[in-house]
Amino acid sequence: MLAFILRRTISLFVVLFSVITITFFLVRLAPGGPFSRERKIPPAIEKQLLARYKLDGSLWQQYSDYLKDVVRGDLRLSTKYRDRSVNELLAQSLPVSATLGLLAFVLATTGGVWLGTLAAVRHHSWVDTTSMLAALTLISIPTFVTGPVLVLFFALKVHWLPVGGWSSWTSLILPAITLAGPYVAYIARLMRTSMLEVLNQDFVRTARAKGLADSRVIYGHALKVAVLPVVSFLGPLAANLLTGSIVVETIFQIPGAGGFFINSIQNRDVFLLLGITIVYCAMLVLLNLFVDIAYTWLDRRIKLG
């Protein structure tokens, strides 16, 4: 177990290092720097600006300097939001995105597992057919359609919930549902297939033969095994929620990191772009590590039990 965690931690750093390198050179080699959009500035001032943001010197020099700063935890200054550091901007926007992401994560997993189990247990009934039909429909509709439609109904027609923004907990509900929707559906399908397979296995029949109540058999025995494919989907789920939240934050005008990401690309805000990419990758790789640990832990318990 310890060797496993150690190996994964090393690969975590390799991944982060590669992502930083690729993104840095992509952004720096692209035509047009962060200051070329504005009106012509005198060469002396441009030189000063480049020096202030440490964008002068050879590309290799810039890269190695940046790596050193990142290791020290300094993500440098934003070139668009003058005099504000990337650390500051992230500290202010990341908690917002994380809250939304976490809520959607919980919604997607619990909702999906529950719905999938229900469909499998009532196999071939109307519950099964309609919920799976609904799931496939939900997967096929992009979030930027469900989002505005939900707003149109719940916020503009019946005035139950706010249109967007980030004022109270009620403004969280619609974005979280929008973001989680397709993944509730995906996990429900995953869960149904695996539950159907598990319900046909010998240990379930044994449990039933011993006269255990149906709910004990399903929730006490079968669920533990059937949930494994869902656990291995949690890593990709986190990645999808992360990119998905960029769209949802745009729709609901939520002041999260996603909006900053889109802005930073359009403004060539080099260090903000790099900073967000690094933090996103680090979060994902860490999450994947946790998921893998959870998986081996669950798996072992199954082998023992």
Added chain:
Amino acid sequence: MTDALHAPPGAWRRLLKNPVAVVSLVVLATIVFLTLAGPLFFHYDPESLSKLQFSPPTAQHPFGTDVNGRDVLSRVLQGARISLLVGACGALISFTVGTTYGLIAGYFGGRVDGAMMRFVEILYSIPRLILIIIASFIFDPMLKSALQAAGFTGLVGYSKVVLLILSLGLIEWLTMARIVRGQVLALRNQQFVLAAQALGQSHFKIIFRHILPNIAGIVIIYLTLTIPAVILDESFLSFLGLGIQAPQASWGSLLSDGAQVINPVKSYWWLLLFPALVMSITLLSLNFLGDALRDALDPRAKR
């Protein structure tokens, strides 16, 4: 080789017996036909402006008109052309990369397999769409100036489409690689492979002539399921304003226009409803078809 490419006996019949699959096939055929032949029936140029702003659906404009007085129906059909093109070509690229990768990893097994699958796992845990956004934003001006310099001025407008196809194709291959590899692992020790090896055939020939035809079924299923995934990715980028640019249209950019004019005072519902409807029906048909194909081709999944 052609003999081996045959689907399991009765697969085609099983597929046609499934009403959902037949409906999906008909719907898809209709949409593709309208996309290609649409301009013959609807005489509006999707990019030409008119004074008729925000006209609700009428006999003349069945889907209404948008902020610039453009006919929404012809915009949706033009968008369909680009979205379907990106979806189909992107899925083909991902199919080529994913299948080849999975075949090699599964066939050679052992250390090669371990390293290759480790790489796939690492890619799974990277926010790939974020890197694609960065890359396509950065390579677009480069490709544009390269096309300009080479004299292909007519193609300059399509540089974004080409980039989208390439980049989306190159990120959506992971699941395909995993599935193919799993299948090949199960096949590589079977007797027909051993026989081919004993006869001294090259690895290349064994992989592509003997193993590939045997996994054709599952590959076709996932090819069908990759198309909607790529279409969704493309619409995601276009919605954020990072994909197809005006005056061109894709479903994503049309939906983005529609979502912007949603407000309580005056709702231009047709701008959102019709593109959303056409797109969702297409994706739904593709997903249903993929599911039906799985039932017809994969005997293990049959219940």
